[in-house]
Structure formats: C-alpha cells, structure tokens
Amino acid sequence: MSEAGTRQRALGTLGRVLIGRPLRTSEVEAEEITPVEGLSALSLDALTSVAYGPEAILVVLAGAGAGALHLVFPVTVAIVVLLAILVLSYRQVIDAYPSGGGAYAVARANLGTGVSLLAAAALIVDYTLTAAVSIAAGVGQVTSAFPALSSDALWLCLAMLALITLVNLRGLGDAARAFLLPTAIFIVGVLAVIVVGLIHPLARQVPQPGRVLLPTGTLEAVGVLLVLKAFAAGCSALTGVEAVANGVPLFREPRQRRAKRTETLLGVILGVMLLGLGVLTVRFHIQPRSGQTALSQIMGESVGRHWAFYVVSLATTAALALAANTSFGGLPVLASLLSRDHYLPHLFRLRGDRQTFSNGIVALAVFAAALLVAVDGDTQRLIPMFAIGVFTGFTVAQSGLVVHWWHERPAGWRRRAGINGLGAVVTAVSTVIFLVTKFSSGGWVVVVAVTVFVVMFHRIRTYYEGVADLLAFDEIPPPPAGRRTMVVVPVTNVSLLTRQALGEALSLSDDVTAVTVALDDGDEARDVQARWAAWDPGVPLRVLSTEYASVVDPIVAFIDEERAAHDAQVVVLIPCVVPARLRHRLLHNQIDVVLSSALRHRTDVIVARVRIDVDVRQVTSDTGRADDGARRRIPQAAAAPPSASSSEPGPSE
C-alpha cells in the first residue's frame, strides 16, 4: 500500500494543483457566491450583450436608410421594458423555485412534463451555444487586434475553454473571484463612457474608422415589421437574464435573497447601459460601420481614442470571453435536476471533490469544444443559432408563472399575471421571429438539437423506469442466499505472487483450482507443473492446452465446464503485479488485461484481482546501465530460456 499510495499521491498532485484539494461541506461556503460575485459568475453573458445588442438594432434599422435610425431609442426603450418584465419575473421564479433550473422548474410545476423538457432542452442547447459563442467572440476580438494570431483562432478558443473549465472545476466561487476584475472594469468603464458622453457638451467628432454601411438606393418605408425585426434583433441583449434564476443553489445562504439581489443588480446595470447607449447613439448620430461596433464608436465619440478607450475595449474583450462562464453556472445545475428526475444519466448528480457538479461541467466543455471545432472557431457561423433557446425558455417560464398566479392567487395576482402574460406574449413573438428569420441559416440546427434532447430525455426516463421494474426497486426482495463457491486462479509460474493469490483464494473457499495454459511448445507449462509438484501447495494445478493461440479461450472454456458440472458460484482470482512506477505497467499483467476483458460481461462469474506491490528499486540500483557478464538470470519458470535456437516460437501442441 505504502508504495502504491506514494505513487498515487504523486499522480494526484497534478490534479490537486489544477483543481485544488477536496472541500468539506463546511468549507463549501467559500465556493458559494455573493451577489457581486454573481455578477461576474452568472451575469457576464447578459451584461456583455451591450457589445452586440444595440449594434443588431442599428443594422436592422439601417436597412431602411438613415431616416429609420431615429427609431433606435424607442426600440431600446421597449427592450428595456421587456428586460424589466423579465427581471421581475425571474425574481419571482427565484422565490417560487429555489432549487434552480429556472424555466425547467417553473414548467415542471405548472405546465407539465412535456413543456418542462422542451424548456430544459432549449436551455441546454443555448447554454452550449453561449459558451462557444462568447469564447469565439472574445478570441475574435483578440485576433482582430493581432491578425498574426488568426490562424490559431481555434487553438486559442480551446485553450480559453480549458481555462474556464478548470476554474469552474475548482468551484464557482473561484471562477467568480477570478473574473471580478475584468467584470468591474467593463461595467465601470461602460458606465463612465455613458456619463462622459451625456455631460460632455458635444461629441468629439473624432474621425471614425471604417465606412458607413447605409444603403445608397431607395429607402424602404418604415413599417411595423421592420420595427419588430429591430426589436427581435435587439433582444439578443437579453440572453443570460435567466442564468441567475437557474443557478440559485450556487449562492451563499440566504440563497434566494442573494440571488434576487443579483438579478436586480443585473437588471438595473443592463437597463442603464442599454438606455444610456441608446441615447448616445441618437446624440452622436451613430451609424453602422465596417469593422467598428456601435459600442466602439460611442466610446470613441465620448472619450476619444486614447488609453481609456483601449482599456475599456480590452475589458470588453475579456468580459465577452468570460461570459462563457454563465453557461458553466447554469448547465451543470440544470443537468443535476434533470438527472435527479431521471431524464439524464445519474452521474450528473454526483458532485466532485470540490462540491461542483463536475460531470456537468465536463460535459458542457466537451459539447462546446465540439461546437468550436465544427465551426472552426468562427462566431458568425454560430450567431444564427443563438438566442432561440433562451427565448423559448423565457416564454415557457413566463407562461408557467401565469399559471402559477392563476392557481395561487396571492394579493395582486392579476397584476403579476398580467406582467408575466405580456412578457410571455412578447418573448413568444420574439421566438417566432427568431425561428422564421434564422431557420434556414442555422436555426434548424437548434430545432433538431432540441428535438433530439427531448426524445433522449424521454428515453432515459423510460429506461430507468424499466430498470426499476426489472430490479424491483419498490418491492421487498426475497432474502439473499449464499452458495458454494469455487475459485479459479490463472497462474503462469510458482512465485510469491502465486502464493499470495492461492492464500487469498483459500480464504474465500476450500474449493480452489489453479490453471495454466500450455502455449507454443508447452515447455513453460511443463516447467510450472514440475515446480508446482515440488511446492505442493495443497491446491491442484490444471494444465490447459489449446488449439487456438489465445491464452484466454482455454481458461474461459474451463470455467464454462466447471459451471456446467457444479452448482457453484465461480470466482476468478487474477494475480496482478502493481509496479511502483507507472511506466512499468506495460510490462505486466497481460493475462489480466485479456482475461478481464473476455469476462467483462459475464454475470455468472465474479472477477477479482489479487494485487502485489513490486518495487524493483528495492533490489537493484543500476536500472540505467547494462552489465552483460554478471546479470541475474531469469529462471525457466518465468519464461523460455534465453537461447535463440532452442525454443522456436511456432505454434505446436
């Protein structure tokens, strides 16, 4: 034990350094998050959307010519109103469903299993997309600044993903604290830009790089459809609003109060940012430009293009990449809830040493990595799939709350139901607009993925129900009964390992048989037989011969014979060497590997291993050098004699 223990500790060190030592329940509080930390851990997705939300509105409106740009502000106001509805709604979700899960939990309680699974699938798809999109967007900003890196974009994305995954495996508290500084700079920076822009007497009129992207042809009439499209496009700024409600269990106690405070903080900051940027867009006559985001133009107009501009740009870039963390906060909790309800494999319920749902974190990392590889780290190919899932979740959560109010009818339930009903209608309309406008350019992938997930959930649940039936989980089974046991020990020599294996076999049963397989010319088997007779351990040795090359087949055949002859439980006890060094593993236990694999699915045989520690450093110190003259001889029992011509390795009886 000591030797293997030392090695295992050494092996574990890397994991410890990367992920940290295991945490006690009592220490978990340090990994649970406060409202401010909640902003960096769960809200970056929503907050950083100011980097692309206003832009999306501008681009749609610009399609109708410069005259339509004055609609930016009213559309922004409408979005902020929807934001307020969503924040109020999700604060109520936090109160009603404090286990997290957001839309899934709400729908499960109010709208039935089908809708809840639809919401869960939509959220899972969107979480994965969010992780991939934000990392790709963050890396995209870096490679725009340093074009030399652009050929390595995918590797940068995967490295970033690995970093975020590792930090999350350490615990969300660590992630939140690690991301606090860029989050703070980003929020303070953008707010400062807005304040400066508002109090400054006039725009700086700095020349903006890039060219204006306004159509030069005839202008469209500004219709209701255009405004709706602009509204739907701007709604991408709202993705991530649900993450706080989905991740309530991650907060420090009192959980609900802290989570609600985070939700409010998020709503206020995001609302102020959106409104402020909306006002400045109009004031500075911002127009879509090539290679320049609206945010970047506003920053340039308001503070000029010097160090402050670059610091905030950099913080925006970092915050964009770290927005992937929102997914790592939300998806593992959702997966654990689905797993608890038997819609996902139970392994998603297990917590890791750091009390995180490590399987969910790893699964998200794998999915996001696959997505990044599939699109080669290119954000543009992911954008059309984005937001459909989140808005499906919004719609489901709001509708669920309407039903909730209808059933509960607390004071003012009509007003609350009204707000949520309005929210449900608006988000439903947005979802439909997303689906219709984005379907052919990638939205169909989301539809397919959500369908696949929903079918999978149902199948997994049905399967678990079948297993519960088969194994009689809800009945009291008959009492267990012991049987006679016979132990089979495959041996290749007479040694201390063989002795230990026989000793342990004799501890389990009086009925022990050793078996050895005669291969090639059978010399080695004869040698084992002779030494066995000399030893006389009180256990019979059966020499098995075979027409096939495999060592395993004759042993399996012997076991089958014995099973047919006696009504006994068969235990196969395989002697194994545990070398002190990892690299020496390849040198041992080849029989164990093939025999265990052959018996892997046998339910009528118990396979067990007897292990012995071997540390050759105890007997030899010259492992590095060769010494032909005085080398120790490996005796016959171990293998064929080392003369080249005496034992020809051709097959024979």
Add this chain to the structure above:
Amino acid sequence: MSEAGTRQRALGTLGRVLIGRPLRTSEVEAEEITPVEGLSALSLDALTSVAYGPEAILVVLAGAGAGALHLVFPVTVAIVVLLAILVLSYRQVIDAYPSGGGAYAVARANLGTGVSLLAAAALIVDYTLTAAVSIAAGVGQVTSAFPALSSDALWLCLAMLALITLVNLRGLGDAARAFLLPTAIFIVGVLAVIVVGLIHPLARQVPQPGRVLLPTGTLEAVGVLLVLKAFAAGCSALTGVEAVANGVPLFREPRQRRAKRTETLLGVILGVMLLGLGVLTVRFHIQPRSGQTALSQIMGESVGRHWAFYVVSLATTAALALAANTSFGGLPVLASLLSRDHYLPHLFRLRGDRQTFSNGIVALAVFAAALLVAVDGDTQRLIPMFAIGVFTGFTVAQSGLVVHWWHERPAGWRRRAGINGLGAVVTAVSTVIFLVTKFSSGGWVVVVAVTVFVVMFHRIRTYYEGVADLLAFDEIPPPPAGRRTMVVVPVTNVSLLTRQALGEALSLSDDVTAVTVALDDGDEARDVQARWAAWDPGVPLRVLSTEYASVVDPIVAFIDEERAAHDAQVVVLIPCVVPARLRHRLLHNQIDVVLSSALRHRTDVIVARVRIDVDVRQVTSDTGRADDGARRRIPQAAAAPPSASSSEPGPSE
C-alpha cells in the same frame, strides 16, 4: 449470460468481419506462407528498390558531369556482387537461426548481448522507417498523378497504413495473397521492359519529359570517393534483403527450405533487374531528369509511353506502397524474440486470435503512423534516415557469421568466412558512409532512436530480473495460508441487484457488511435504511455520512477502519448492472467507476463486481415515445422524488 453473450457476439462481429474468426493451430498452415507468397509478403521492400536505387547512383555520378555516367554499370555490378554475398549469407543465417530474428539471433549467439541489442534496435528503427517511407512513396506517386489529392496525402497514408495493418492482423498468408497480383505485374512488367529493351534494335528515342539535371559548370575529377558515394547510394536497393531471414517462423513447413528458396528467388530477381536496368541505362544514355525516375525513362525508351508503360507504372506504385508489408513480416517476429528474452514487454509474445503477433503489428502501425504524422506524409523528410539501420544489421549479421564459421569450422569454412568477411567490410563501409553523409540531414534521428531503444532493452531486462528476484521466481515459496475474509458491499437501494450481491457476498464469507453513503440531505439514505429494516436480509447496513462531496471517500475510510480493527482479508463486492445495450452503460454503475478507480492500486483489498443483466426490452416496448400520464413511478429507493421543490440539491449534513 445469454443476453450479454448475444450482445458481445454482436459487438465482436465487426472485429470478425475485419480480422476474421479465430484460427486453430491446425488451421494456421493456411496463414503460413510459401516461397512465392514470401516474395509479396516479405520481399517487396527489396524488389521495389529498383524504383529508386539506380536513380540514386545516377544522381551521385551526374554530380561529376555526363562523363562519369559510364560508371553506372560497374557500380551496379559491384552492388549485385554485394547482393549475392548478402543472399548467400542470409541463406546461411536461415539454416543456423531458424527462429527468425536475423541479425539479432546471429549476434546473440556469436557476438554477445550488446551487439545483438544494437542490431535489434537498428532493425526496429529501420522497419518503422520502411513502413512509413514506402507508404509515403506509394501515396506520393498517386498524388503526383492526381495533384487534387495532394492536400489529403497524410490521410491517404494513414488509410493505406490502416489497410495494411488490418490485412496483417488477419494473418500474413492473407496479406501475401492480397498483394500477389500487383507484385506479379510489377516483377513481370519490369523484367519485360528489360527484355524488350535489350532485344529491340535501337532505343525508341521518344522525347522524355522533364529537363536534364546535369551540372553545366566545370566537371569534377572522377575520384574514388565519388565511386564510393555512388555505391553507397545504390546500396539503398539492398534494404529488405534481410527480411526473409528475420521472418522464417512465418513460412510453412519445411520452414528453412522454403525461406531459403524465397531468399534465392529474391536475390536472382533483384540481381537480374539491377543488372538489366544498369545495361539499359548505359545503352539508352539515361540521365537524371526532373520529375522522371530513371526506371520511368528506361520504360519509356524501351516500350514507349502507352498502356504498357502505365500498367507497369501503376503496379510499381502499388508495390511501393505494399512494400510496407515487409516491416509487418519482420518487426513482430523480432519483437516476440526480444520479448521472450525479456528485452521487450512480455505482451509482444502473445499471439492474437489469428495466430499473429498482434501486439507487435499494432505497435508498428502506431509508430509508423506517428512518423507519418510527424513528417506530414512527406517522403523526402524520411529518406535521409533510411538504410542506416538495415546496413547496421547487415554488418552485424555478416560479422557474426564470420565468428560462427571460426567456431564451427565446417568444410570450406575459410571460403565462407571470407565471403562474409568481405560482406561485413563492405556493408560496414557503406554504413559509415551513410552515417557521415546523412548525419546532419536526419541520420542523427536514427542514432538517437537506436540509442534509446538499446537503453530501453537493458532497462526492461533489468526490471524483469528485479521482479524475478522480488517474487522469488526461482525459489519454492512457503505454502499459502487462508485468512478470515470480510466482505463489504456498497449499496444504494434495496432491489434484486442488492439481493444478488448479498447472496454472492454470503457465499464468500459469513462476515458481510453493506454500506451506503448519505449524500445531500440524507433523505435517500434514510429511505434505504427503512427498506433495509423491512427486508431484514441478515446483513447489517452501515450508513456512512461525509463532510465531503465524494461518494467514495467514506467507503474507503470505512474499509481502512475495518482493516485496522481486524486481521481479515477485505473483499469489496460492487453491484453492477450490465445493460443489454451498449449505450445504456452511461446510465449505470457510476459508483463502480469511481470506487474501482479509487481502489485500483490497493494491494490489501480485493475488488470484485457482482453483475446482473438488465434488458428493459423485456418490460417495455415504448422506449421511443413519451407518455406523461400513466408512466411508471420510480420509487423513492431509487432516487429523490421527482418534485422540483422538495429536495434542494445543496450540500447538507
């Protein structure tokens, strides 16, 4: 068993289709090869070298101007003489060392361990290079013909390698037969080209594509060094001559006679080809040209550039790629010999179901694939490393035979020793020339690799000797002694699986304890406890609580406590579900995975699994559809109740 058996059979089908059913010893003859098959299985490497050997001579001589080209014929004659010496020598190797292994076996018997390991390492390195070079060369010819494929060269290489590996895993006989047709076309084609070229009154004087690669500046004096360099370069035509002697065990009985016949056949055909091509080179005034090999020019002059030209070119391409098979014939046998002598892991001695040394085949494939990936499928980066290893092997084998004759002194031993001595000197000189001229451009890689292999051989041997000492392989150990056994069964519920596990545990010992871990709020553990009390199986249940998140740590701590308290052998019996479908495995046995892994290196605990077959198809036929109303309930014992708000998944005591 029946269910799992069915599935395992189904899983095995793919392997069977690709590799074939297991072979009995008595059927092995079909996989052993005849002399003609030996040509396609073991000699393609040597034979196809006519595609680059004469070329190499031309290129060196052309460095001294057109005047030096008349030396092509004498240099070719010298090479053919060396070929004759090598063939005679290796025929004698086959007689003296019929277990295969070639230079390794000869050196082991006559020159000591150190030299034999040097030869073995050199051969292993060169076999790997041969496999990679010939595949890359074959694919290179294809991509020259179809430039559109050139971006996929590496994938084509790996696909070709996979194909050759698969065919070899089926058995060398299958490989030999599969490759017989291209080999025959290649040999007959080249010989026909030579015959036509010789009897035809005059060269066809067809215009040759490409431009002449002769220096236009001042001409070098034709010195001894130049001739030596040309000779050494042409010697690349001799690589592969040793493969037959290394692979004697692969031949059908009478092995030695058949192998010697193959060696002679190879020598005669290769000699005739080299001489014939040498004569035609002079007759047609062949000069090095860009993008045209000498062989291709000779073919063009002799038969014209029509269908016959293209058929032989195609067969040459195929034969070049298949020459990799020489390595698959030689390396696994050599590895099995080294393994038998404890210089490589013992797993290389195991034969697969098809009686092939499958581990050696797979190892070669992995090494060759790594090499191909490292050089991105580009032959030119491998060529400088080529031939050094083989010529080291030649030198060692010839020197060893000189010592052999000196010891044995049969009739005419002076003449034989003289021939081998001459061969040893010539190949030694060639080896030195290779090393010096190629060292900086890649030869150093071979030197490093050979050194690493030799050091590794010594270390492995020393390690095995240490293990033999530690485990007392050459002593009679004390008799084995049984001890008291206690069985620990981790359970998560009361079910038929639990019953079976307890039954098997009671078969092993009277001292059985079931343990369950209280996680999260402990509700589930309390439920198991209540059902256990109702069941009363005669086995105590210990509920383990933990401050950590891990399920494993409390179980391991319990085992440690028990080990400290009693002098008993501890068996941990883990209940496992074997689902009927592979994809359902992810849904089960998460405790087994983490617990087995935690106990993997414990030598003081025997870990065993109790398996139960679960086939949900027996109870449910609607796995694909959802049915929310009338679904079966998964009872509490299996997991928490499916209500979203009742059990919050936060950690608690």
